Amino acid sequence: MDRRKLLKSIGISIGGTLISTKVLARMADNSFEYAIPPNPLFKPMAKPVTAITLGAGNRGTVYGNFAAEYPNELKIVGVAEPVKFRNDKYAKTHKISDEHRFVTWEHVFDKPKFADAIIISTPDRLHYGPCMKALAMGYDILLEKPIAPTEKECRDILALSKKTGRIVAVCHVLRYAPYFVKMKELIAKGAVGEIISVQHFEPIEHTHMAHSYVRGNWHNSKETTPIILAKSCHDLDIIKWVINKPSKSIVAMGDLKWFRLENAPAGSTNRCTDGCKVERQCPYSAIKQYYEKRDRTGVLDLPEEKSKQGEVIMERLKTTNYGRCVYRMDNDQPDHYITSIQFADNVTANFSMEAFTSYAGRRTRIMGAMGDMVGDMTELVITDFRTGKLTKLVPKAEDVEGYKNSGHGGGDWLLARDFVQAVAQQNAALLTSTIDESIESHLMGFKAEESRKNMKFRAIKM
Ligand SMILES: NC(=O)c1ccc[n+]([C@@H]2O[C@H](COP(=O)([O-])OP(=O)(O)OC[C@H]3O[C@@H](n4cnc5c(N)ncnc54)[C@H](O)[C@@H]3O)[C@@H](O)[C@H]2O)c1
Numbered sequence: 001m002d003r004r005k006l007l008k009s010i011g012i013s014i015g016g017t018l019i020s021t022k023v024l025a026r027m028a029d030n031s032f033e034y035a036i037p038p039n040p041l042f043k044p045m046a047k048p049v050t051a052i053t054l055g056a057g058n059r060g061t062v063y064g065n066f067a068a069e070y071p072n073e074l075k076i077v078g079v080a081e082p083v084k085f086r087n088d089k090y091a092k093t094h095k096i097s098d099e100h101r102f103v104t105w106e107h108v109f110d111k112p113k114f115a116d117a118i119i120i121s122t123p124d125r126l127h128y129g130p131c132m133k134a135l136a137m138g139y140d141i142l143l144e145k146p147i148a149p150t151e152k153e154c155r156d157i158l159a160l161s162k163k164t165g166r167i168v169a170v171c172h173v174l175r176y177a178p179y180f181v182k183m184k185e186l187i188a189k190g191a192v193g194e195i196i197s198v199q200h201f202e203p204i205e206h207t208h209m210a211h212s213y214v215r216g217n218w219h220n221s222k223e224t225t226p227i228i229l230a231k232s233c234h235d236l237d238i239i240k241w242v243i244n245k246p247s248k249s250i251v252a253m254g255d256l257k258w259f260r261l262e263n264a265p266a267g268s269t270n271r272c273t274d275g276c277k278v279e280r281q282c283p284y285s286a287i288k289q290y291y292e293k294r295d296r297t298g299v300l301d302l303p304e305e306k307s308k309q310g311e312v313i314m315e316r317l318k319t320t321n322y323g324r325c326v327y328r329m330d331n332d333q334p335d336h337y338i339t340s341i342q343f344a345d346n347v348t349a350n351f352s353m354e355a356f357t358s359y360a361g362r363r364t365r366i367m368g369a370m371g372d373m374v375g376d377m378t379e380l381v382i383t384d385f386r387t388g389k390l391t392k393l394v395p396k397a398e399d400v401e402g403y404k405n406s407g408h409g410g411g412d413w414l415l416a417r418d419f420v421q422a423v424a425q426q427n428a429a430l431l432t433s434t435i436d437e438s439i440e441s442h443l444m445g446f447k448a449e450e451s452r453k454n455m456k457f458r459a460i461k462m
Contacts, residue, residue, distance in 0.1 A: 031392030052078035177409030193370025254337030264327035
């Protein structure tokens with residue numbers, strides 16, 4: 001970062017193509033810090049888009065926080081949320097009148113349409129019902145991924161969105177992260193020549209795995225969705241998006257190897273708080289993660305007063321799944337998962353999802369006939385084989401999810417902004433993750449899971 005000079009906007013030449021980008025700084029090692037300039041198709045809004053949030057948990061709050069920060073763009077006018085603490089907090093933040101506060105999603109649709117859009121941030125198994133109902137009533141929809149747990153349900157939503165002409169934006173937030181936006185743009189402009197293959201790696205980080213897929217909401221695939229959709233539909237989607245060719249076949253392997261009863265150490269107990277003899281040495285100790293490090297405590301519904309939080313955390317560890325031993329859960333999600341995909345024109349991709357890493361942040365390598373790209377979401381390095389020139393791009397974006405290493409690279413709010421514009425202008429083309437764009441990567445996920453379970457290649461048919 002030494003001798004860094006502020007620049008406004010320059011053209012960087014990569015692979016014989018001039019890439020015009022908003023460069024914020026040129027660093028000493030000749031790398032460029034850049035941001036994605038505002039979309040020229042955006043129009044000033046006469047009034048904010050109004051939306052009703054179904055599910056005021058983590059994701060409902062991410063989009064709600066966008067509305068709170070940009071009240072001229074998005075206004076939340078209703079909420080459905082069964083957890084009273086969350087419903088109260090959300091209603092207070094957005095000043096939602098009592099008549100527009102509901103316990104579960106169905107009740108929203110008992111009233112005539114009272115907003116422009118519906119934000120569906122309910123658990124995975126509660127996307128299909130509200131989405132079909134909202135489409136039938138003429139709402140535009142911001143739909144959390146995964147679209148739905150079965151291929152049929154995904155196709156039903158696609159068909160109804162086409163029939164009604166409503167916008168369904170799937171929250172494939174990585175498509176809006178400046179890092180991936182630039183990767184896609186560079187490939188499309190020929191910076192590495194014809195794309196031959198892709199390697200993509202998703203290190204989940206061991207404590208995130210324990211939190212979400214061993215103890216947390218997605219620990220059981222039958223109650224939610226298989227991890228290849230619940231976690232990695234983003235990754236399949238990014239692979240498909242940058243390759244930009246139809247997927248043809250897929251094969252997958254992986255299983256749940258470690259978080260099983262037979263690996264429980266001697267002296268361990270049902271809960272970390274039950275006097276476990278190995279809790280101090282255990283990397284998955286809930287006491288360490290939630291009480292000592294205060295990591296990912298958003299799920300514990302803590303009071304705002306900091307002095308009371310410790311006591312509430314310990315109480316939650318005694319009563320919720322978040323305090324249970326990681327070797328004694330009813331979990332079934334694989335902790336390592338590898339997938340190989342063949343695309344049209346014999347382009348290939350390999351994807352690995354790994355629980356056992358000390359770090360997060362997706363890594364991608366793109367191999368092209370005239371150059372390659374290597375990136376880890378903090379920087380993207382492009383080497384042009386023709387000139388030998390190396391260009392390093394460093395994305396700058398606000399990552400708003402609030403979790404350490406959340407990895408969405410700014411995509412959460414950038415998606416929210418594009419969605420609001422798309423609804424205001426009634427123009428789905430302002431989005432890159434409409435349902436018809438997003439469905440193929442879900443089909444890849446369903447076929448990968450079939451392949452993993454049956455140990456067979458699976459063909460993909462759109
Ligand atoms: N795009 C992403 O990167 C991303 C990241 C995390 C989660 N997700 C997805 O977003 C969705 C929500 O995940 P989350 O992390 O916010 O989970 P969460 O548990 O924090 O929030 C879901 C909320 O829905 C509420 N709910 C349950 N039943 C309901 C009902 N019948 N009616 C209304 N609300 C109900 C729950 O009480 C909860 O508050 C999931 O589908 C998840 O897979 C997407």
